[in-house]
Amino acid sequence: xxxxxxxxxxxxxxxxxxxxxxxxxxxxxxxxxxxxxxxxxxxxxxxxxxxxxxxxxxxxxxxxxxxxxxxxxxxxxxxxxxxxxxxxxxxxxxxxxxxxxxxxxxxxxxxxxxxxxxxxxxxxxxxxxxxxxxxxxxxxxxxxxxxxxxxxxxxxxxxxxxxxxxxxxxxxxxxxxxxxxxxxxxxxxxxxxxxxxxxxxxxxxxxxxxxxxxxxxxxxxxxxxx
Numbered sequence: 001x002x003x004x005x006x007x008x009x010x011x012x013x014x015x016x017x018x019x020x021x022x023x024x025x026x027x028x029x030x031x032x033x034x035x036x037x038x039x040x041x042x043x044x045x046x047x048x049x050x051x052x053x054x055x056x057x058x059x060x061x062x063x064x065x066x067x068x069x070x071x072x073x074x075x076x077x078x079x080x081x082x083x084x085x086x087x088x089x090x091x092x093x094x095x096x097x098x099x100x101x102x103x104x105x106x107x108x109x110x111x112x113x114x115x116x117x118x119x120x121x122x123x124x125x126x127x128x129x130x131x132x133x134x135x136x137x138x139x140x141x142x143x144x145x146x147x148x149x150x151x152x153x154x155x156x157x158x159x160x161x162x163x164x165x166x167x168x169x170x171x172x173x174x175x176x177x178x179x180x181x182x183x184x185x186x187x188x189x190x191x192x193x194x195x196x197x198x199x200x201x202x203x204x205x206x207x208x209x210x211x212x213x214x215x216x217x218x219x220x221x222x223x224x225x226x
Contacts, residue, residue, distance in 0.1 A: 005033040006108035006142075007074075008099060008130050010122035011084065012041045012065050013187040017195065018148030019112040021170030021177040021204065022217045024072040028173070031110075035074050036102045037065060038095060039122055040081040041187075061186055068183040072176050078102050087125040092132070095125065099133040107141045115147040115220060119157035123150065136223065145222040151194035151203060164218035167211045174204055174215045 005023055009015040015035050023033050040058050062079060069077045080098055082090055113130045114123035127147065134142040149155070149162045170177065178197055181188060191198035201215075208216035 003109040005110045007035045008113040010126040011039045013184045016180045017150045021173045022168040024173040024176040027073045036078045038080050038082050039084050064184050068180040071180040087122040095129040096132045110144040117160045118153045120153045143225045146219040166219040166221050167216045169213045171215045
């Protein structure tokens with residue numbers, strides 16, 4: 001039976017930036033992979049959240065989500081509409097219940113999610129909700145949890161730093177990660193912004209250089225049961 005991966009991301013494109021090179025590689029190795037995106041990703045810059053005012057932009061973004069995830073062979077993408085950059089205005093239990101529902105549907109062995117000390121409040125809360133939803137009680141399906149970095153969030157939380165301990169060689173799948181990111185036309189920035197094609201390539205080179213590889217994605221292991 002193939003092992004299953006669930007990516008739990010706060011916003012559209014976090015999944016690509018965080019772990020798509022690795023997940024693309026694991027899919028090639030026989031894993032099944034799924035993505036859960038919790039937030040709608042568009043209303044944070046509005047003075048007041050009125051989703052209806054962003055309806056067209058959210059529809060465009062949702063189509064980008066599908067194309068980006070299809071690029072690497074994600075089997076199914078779950079999309080929810082928690083308020084962008086306002087997860088702290090929602091009961092934590094509501095977010096935990098969404099993660100638990102998806103987890104129970106697909107029974108993942110491995111979860112990739114955010115780093116607990118990211119600058120972005122939604123990333124912090126997503127991490128916490130994942131940990132609650134996957135408490136290691138008897139018969140818990142999730143055996144491995146890894147935190148990823150998200151460019152323009154993780155590295156900006158001075159003076160806290162991301163200290164990875166797990167590195168995946170993505171030399172053969174970096175092109176798929178970049179192709180997926182290019183589908184996020186409404187989110188992609190131009191260099192020197194970190195959330196750019198050049199930023200993605202440079203970060204993969206930097207993490208690779210740290211462990212003697214050409215291109216790497218780095219993770220902080222949260223829990224690994226073997």
